[in-house]
Amino acid sequence: MLLYYSPGACSLAAHIVLEELELPHELERVHTGYDxxxxxxxxxxxxxxLVPTLEVEGRRLTETxxxxxxxxxxxxxxxxxxxxxxxxxxxxxxxxxxxxLAHPAYRMVIRPDRVVKAVEGVPHDGIRxxxxxxxxxxxxxxxxxxxxxxxxxxxxxIADPYLFVLWSWxxxxxxxxxRWAKMSRIARxxxxxxxxxxxxxxxxxxxxxxxxxxxxxx
Ligand SMILES: N[C@@H](CCC(=O)N[C@@H](CS)C(=O)NCC(=O)O)C(=O)O
Numbered sequence: 001m002l003l004y005y006s007p008g009a010c011s012l013a014a015h016i017v018l019e020e021l022e023l024p025h026e027l028e029r030v031h032t033g034y035d036x037x038x039x040x041x042x043x044x045x046x047x048x049x050l051v052p053t054l055e056v057e058g059r060r061l062t063e064t065x066x067x068x069x070x071x072x073x074x075x076x077x078x079x080x081x082x083x084x085x086x087x088x089x090x091x092x093x094x095x096x097x098x099x100x101l102a103h104p105a106y107r108m109v110i111r112p113d114r115v116v117k118a119v120e121g122v123p124h125d126g127i128r129x130x131x132x133x134x135x136x137x138x139x140x141x142x143x144x145x146x147x148x149x150x151x152x153x154x155x156x157x158i159a160d161p162y163l164f165v166l167w168s169w170x171x172x173x174x175x176x177x178x179r180w181a182k183m184s185r186i187a188r189x190x191x192x193x194x195x196x197x198x199x200x201x202x203x204x205x206x207x208x209x210x211x212x213x214x215x216x217x218x
Contacts, residue, residue, distance in 0.1 A: 001025040002055040004045060006032040007203040008168070008215030010103060011052030014067045015203065016161035019195035021075045027202060033217025065095045068158040080158045090153040097142055098159075098166050105134035106166070109173045110218055135173045139180055146182040151189070164190035172214070 003018060003025055005011035009032060018025045030036045030051055037049050046053040046062050054061045054070070061067050072081035081091060108115050108131025112124035115131075142163075146152055152159045167187040170177045178184050190196055191212065200206050207213050 002028055004028045004030050004042070004051050004053040004055070005203065006030055006037070006051045006215075006218075008165075008205055009051055009218070010064050010162075010165055012165045012199060012203065012205075013064055013158075013162040014052050014054060014071065015199040016164070016190075016193075016196050017068055017071045017080065017158055019198045020161070020193070021071060021078055021080070023071065023074060031217070033215065063099075064162065065092075065099050068095065068162060072158050079155060082155075082157070087153050087157075091157050091159045094142065094145070094152055094159045095162055097138055098162050101138040102135060102142070102166050105131045105138060106169050106173055107131070109135060110169075132174055135170070136175060139170065139175070139183070143180040143183050146186065148182065151186055160186060160190050161196065163187060164196065168212075172218070 001018070001023060003011065003015055005015055005027060006029070015027070030042055032051060036042065037046075037051060043049050045055075045060065048062065050062070052062070052064060052067060054067045061070055069081055072078070082088060108127050110131075112127035112131070115127055116122045116124065147154070151157060152163055163183065164187045167177060167180070167183050170180075177187075197206070197210075200212055203215075205213055205215065
């Protein structure tokens with residue numbers, strides 16, 4: 001399998017799960033911070049022009065939630081996306097909130113230029129303020145839905161590394177990440193897992209002392 005990723009981007013969730021499941025994979029860096037996803041070459045890979053893309057035997061999968069479920073189903077014995085209806089629904093619920101609410105809000109804060117694109121006269125500061133408000137609001141809802149112990153849906157699942165990535169963005173969105181105590185606990189547990197450490201190292205997101213470092217650009 002080949003994962004097209006940008007350092008520290010949402011693609012990191014798929015990368016962590018590839019490591020977690022010990023699925024053989026290669027990486028192709030498409031740095032969104034340097035607009036490498038805007039090239040014709042990458043558009044041929046992913047017509048929407050976003051990371052991640054996962055290439056499997058010449059076919060390509062896109063969308064983080066689809067990729068995470070796909071990977072978990074490649075190794076069902078590892079239980080990262082259980083069949084139990086309510087557990088699966090909890091995982092889906094959280095991943096949908098991250099993908100359709102938190103992520104777009106974050107993009108408004110961090111890259112209002114990409115939201116506005118070529119339309120002139122739309123104030124970036126206004127977009128940023130709306131994104132920050134919405135990001136904080138959905139994180140409050142997610143926090144309220146999380147259990148006081150264990151991972152987001154009980155046992156470790158594909159929702160947890162995805163939560164870890166968006167939680168790690170919260171400080172760039174202008175929040176103190178510790179404000180969401182249950183989320184911080186889960187994210188720190190995810191961050192300590194060897195698979196997460198391996199993915200962070202492979203994306204050059206740790207310094208020599210092993211401390212996580214922010215992506216240089218987004
Ligand atoms: N719905 C997509 C969103 C993917 C997405 O927005 N990826 C970001 C990186 S986290 C990206 O490629 N950004 C470039 C841009 O917004 O132009 C998914 O969940 O995979």
